[in-house]
Amino acid sequence: MQETKMAQKRVLITGVSNRQTNFDYTMRELGELARADNLEVVGEVRQNIDQASHRTYFGKGKVQEIKAEAAQADADIIVVNDELSPSQIRNLEKELEMSILDRTQLILEIFASRAKTKEAQLQVAIAEAKYQLPRLHPSENKLDQQGGGGSTNRGAGETQLELDRRLIEKRITKLKGELAQIDQQQEVQRRQRTKNAVPDVALVGYTNAGKSTTMNRILQRLNPDTPEKQVFEKDMLFATLDTSVREIVLPNKQKFLLSDTVGFVTKLPHHLIQAFKSTLAEAADADLLIHVVDYSDPNYLDMMKTTQETLDSLGVKDIPVIEAYNKADLKPDTRYPEVDGTQIVYSARDEVAIDALIALINKQLFEQYPTLDFLIPFTEGQAVAYLSERANILEQSYEEEGTKIRAQISPDLLGAVQKYVQE
Incomplete structure (x- = not known):
């Protein structure tokens, strides 16, 4: 018997301008988020007002317009471009007689479907539980639906509501405990890397800017014999959630660790940012950030602003940054690769451009390292091996x-061979 593919849910995307200067962009992005969640966008309704209704988010007339548009488009779900309050969701669902999916819940659904590692799954579960907690309502409890609706029944519903809240709070505490254990293990690994004085470089930026593609092309150029180290890449929002770390060995024998972190998006839910703090610890502890930007997108400046604001909220500050303007091949009349200080215009799919990016990383990480002369006795072969493995050998005789x-060589690695330095 042939397996049939599950039909896509049809959604109408909606939003209120609410004095947002980038409203058009966020609405376009909402459509992309819906598609990333395997939803079919069948229409769009907007309302240009300065402030959303506290009761139903949209004005009364607009609610009726949405109802008519949804019926005409045969939509299954209404997707809203903001996080709604519990009462707004209940009121809208009652008046529209349809399911409501707000922006936060949509992003949580995407994250839940993409989380592969135990760490990412815990982070998403915590964020989902925190989102759910204030949205519990007596009418959703089985005890509240029993009996004739008198005062006794109302008390039972309230009791069940409190019980549900305690269960969710207990679950959040348990999940946080499990996540803390993983965080401790990763912190030990990060401290070990620091002890070994291998610099950390973190790719950060907007989702779908090309971070994973950039990482894979760097690996292909410098480690072509290790295809198994490639990370997942796809032209989709939030294609990857889990931080991947790879060791990169430059032609001059210098090494660094390159991490591909989760991407950002406008109005990224606060609970999700907090939950993913541990994933983004790779960026917070990095020696160098590569801020990958989709240069071909007309809203790339907004994307850069969103990334910077999110990094600031996580306390990721005072770290040197390379601004890497990717997808230049998709931007008409753009020359690449072009390097100006710590900025590079490039395409991750162009070998010459990737080589230019690698050279810039090398310059930012290792140019400040001192050049020293060593004289090592022939009986101390291990010292020669030490330098060959950890230093950029310029001359040997x-x-x-x-x-x-x-x-x-890094000053942090000098101790083992300090006595052989020539004055």
């Missing part, structure tokens, strides 16, 4: 007294 090496 053999003298009567031993091996003479000129190399660039």
